[in-house]
Amino acid sequence: MRAKPALLTVAHRLAILAYIAFALFPLFWLLKVAVTPNDLLYSEGIRLWPSRASLEHFDFVLRHSAFPVFFRNSLIVSGSTAVVVTILASLSGYALSRFRFRGKYWLVTLMLLTQMFPLVMLVAPIFKILSPIGLTNSLTGLVIVYSAFNLPFATFLMQSFFDGIPKDLEEAAMIDGATQFVAFRQIILPLTLPGVAATLGFVFTAAWSELLFSLMLISGNEQATFPVGLLSFVSKFSVDFGQMMAAGVLALIPAGLFFLLIQRYLVQGLTAGAVKG
Amino acid sequence: MAYAARQDGLPAIRPPLMKRIADASAPYLYSAPTLILIVTVMLVPLALGISYAFRDVQLLNPFSGAFIGLDHFRALSRDEAFFRSLRNTLWWTGASVLLQFAFGLILALLLDRPFRGRALAQALVFLPWAVPSFLAGLNWAWLFNPVVGPLPHWLYAAGLMSEPGNILSDPELAMWGPIIANIWWGIPFFAITLLAALQAIPRDLYEAASIDGAGAAQRFLSITLPFLAPTIAITVLLRTVWISNFADLIIVMTNGGPADRTQIVASYIFTQAFKRLDFGYASAVALVLLALLLAYSLLILILRQWLLSKD
Numbered sequence: 001m002r003a004k005p006a007l008l009t010v011a012h013r014l015a016i017l018a019y020i021a022f023a024l025f026p027l028f029w030l031l032k033v034a035v036t037p038n039d040l041l042y043s044e045g046i047r048l049w050p051s052r053a054s055l056e057h058f059d060f061v062l063r064h065s066a067f068p069v070f071f072r073n074s075l076i077v078s079g080s081t082a083v084v085v086t087i088l089a090s091l092s093g094y095a096l097s098r099f100r101f102r103g104k105y106w107l108v109t110l111m112l113l114t115q116m117f118p119l120v121m122l123v124a125p126i127f128k129i130l131s132p133i134g135l136t137n138s139l140t141g142l143v144i145v146y147s148a149f150n151l152p153f154a155t156f157l158m159q160s161f162f163d164g165i166p167k168d169l170e171e172a173a174m175i176d177g178a179t180q181f182v183a184f185r186q187i188i189l190p191l192t193l194p195g196v197a198a199t200l201g202f203v204f205t206a207a208w209s210e211l212l213f214s215l216m217l218i219s220g221n222e223q224a225t226f227p228v229g230l231l232s233f234v235s236k237f238s239v240d241f242g243q244m245m246a247a248g249v250l251a252l253i254p255a256g257l258f259f260l261l262i263q264r265y266l267v268q269g270l271t272a273g274a275v276k277g
Numbered sequence: 278m279a280y281a282a283r284q285d286g287l288p289a290i291r292p293p294l295m296k297r298i299a300d301a302s303a304p305y306l307y308s309a310p311t312l313i314l315i316v317t318v319m320l321v322p323l324a325l326g327i328s329y330a331f332r333d334v335q336l337l338n339p340f341s342g343a344f345i346g347l348d349h350f351r352a353l354s355r356d357e358a359f360f361r362s363l364r365n366t367l368w369w370t371g372a373s374v375l376l377q378f379a380f381g382l383i384l385a386l387l388l389d390r391p392f393r394g395r396a397l398a399q400a401l402v403f404l405p406w407a408v409p410s411f412l413a414g415l416n417w418a419w420l421f422n423p424v425v426g427p428l429p430h431w432l433y434a435a436g437l438m439s440e441p442g443n444i445l446s447d448p449e450l451a452m453w454g455p456i457i458a459n460i461w462w463g464i465p466f467f468a469i470t471l472l473a474a475l476q477a478i479p480r481d482l483y484e485a486a487s488i489d490g491a492g493a494a495q496r497f498l499s500i501t502l503p504f505l506a507p508t509i510a511i512t513v514l515l516r517t518v519w520i521s522n523f524a525d526l527i528i529v530m531t532n533g534g535p536a537d538r539t540q541i542v543a544s545y546i547f548t549q550a551f552k553r554l555d556f557g558y559a560s561a562v563a564l565v566l567l568a569l570l571l572a573y574s575l576l577i578l579i580l581r582q583w584l585l586s587k588d
Binding site (some may be wrong): 004 | 280304312314317320325326405411413417461468559560
């Protein structure tokens with residue numbers, strides 16, 4: 001009778017381990033090839049770890065390639081998008097959470113609608129609109145486009161955080177003579193700081209990963225974001241696997257850091273934007 | 278003085294006009310920046326894109342732009358590549374959603390049991406979700422590449438392949454490449470949402486059921502599944518729409534090849550706009566995709582109404 005639960009436990013742990021292995025293996029392999037010196041890459045084939053590891057690919061990528069520029073561009077775009085979206089979404093999320101107004105239903109409907117249609121539809125028209133006003137091949141253009149794309153989801157996310165804070169707090173402040181905006185800024189917003197951090201993290205990660213619009217809108221190396229730079233590198237130097245994977249590892253770093261930051265809020269974030277990755 | 282007079286004199290009636298206007302407009306002021314951005318960057322281009330579908334818009338041709346009626350749609354009805362991409366979209370979406378959901382559900386059930394190191398295990402298995410999609414695509418493309426990746430060699434060693442080749446260049450198998458990458462990348466999404474739903478099920482229900490002699494399978498079927506059903510329905514439906522539009526992995530891994538075998542409608546639209554710079558035709562295809570997605574959503578709504586009325 002005792003053997004059965006023990007067996008179940010073992011099976012359970014093995015299954016968990018299998019999932020962990022599946023989740024981590026591709027990333028492990030990325031790292032492994034990135035630290036494999038070129039002369040060992042082909043001779044050692046599919047060994048799990050090279051007999052001699054080196055950081056030469058990272059050194060090359062950081063010093064002799066355009067990747068630091070791509071990295072900086074992506075940081076600027078994702079960081080600015082995250083800040084812009086978080087500010088605007090805390091305002092609109094607050095409106096949805098605290099006010100009853102006639103346009104509310106339409107606002108919510110509009111934002112849900114934007115989550116349902118294929119964004120790839122907008123690739124051509126957005127290019128046509130941004131090109132005459134000089135916002136193609138510009139980081140500002142990308143920030144504007146990404147901000148709009150992320151606002152609906154971020155608004156719902158911020159709304160869910162505001163909903164968790166009792167209304168009495170700002171009512172008390174307003175009885176003491178503060179205007180609602182002052183109450184919002186000085187009392188409610190500080191209480192939602194974890195929500196603000198989570199929104200920053202989600203939006204940053206989404207902007208960092210965006211591919212199609214930056215491929216379409218950016219053409220030169222100067223303004224290329226990381227995905228654009230990496231893909232053009234792949235099509236140009238498709239033999240230099242070590243360097244490509246070293247660049248890939250670098251692209252993973254900011255996303256990984258933000259993942260740690262927002263880990264606690266994953267559930268809330270995914271339910272607020274169930275339609276978003 | 279005026280202040281004192283008001284205090285003991287007139288009853289406090291309505292607040293002054295300016296204050297009322299300010300109060301009524303407050304929610305609109307809070308949401309205005311968001312609304313303006315969404316309308317100008319999403320709705321206006323959407324309307325413009327719909328108009329492109331009926332116009333001849335080519336980026337490199339300055340004389341294009343004329344209204345051409347339904348010409349694009351006539352061309353579309355004879356476009357073999359488009360119909361292939363439609364079939365591929367069904368295959369890509371169906372296989373991805375089904376497998377992501379199945380593996381996600383199993384993972385959620387595994388993580389629902391308390392064990393030592395659960396927080397760490399959870400962080401590790403959810404990690405792929407944070408990997409940027411372009412990197413997930415490239416990473417899997419490299420794993421499938423016989424020069425640097427182990428997978429072809431393992432498949433060969435297991436006798437599943439006659440030689441260690443790249444499945445991404447095999448027309449029969451190529452679609453499995455992006456699908457596997459998508460499963461890897463999407464399991465966390467289902468696992469996270471389903472786990473949250475699982476943890477909301479009252480535990481005493483299970484205890485009561487075991488006291489009544491219900492076995493594990495019976496408990497799963499009569500407690501867990503009914504409780505999860507709404508979450509499952511919503512996530513699967515929304516995810517279906519989302520994945521059918523998700524072209525990143527395909528564009529990165531195969532670019533629709535070999536011979537259009539992995540081209541889905543979304544990647545076909547992007548290729549038309551990005552490679553051939555034929556914005557008119559791309560928008561016509563996009564309009565068809567939009568119509569299909571709308572039809573799908575309507576079908577779901579009707580199904581839901583029908584199910585509700587049946588109860």
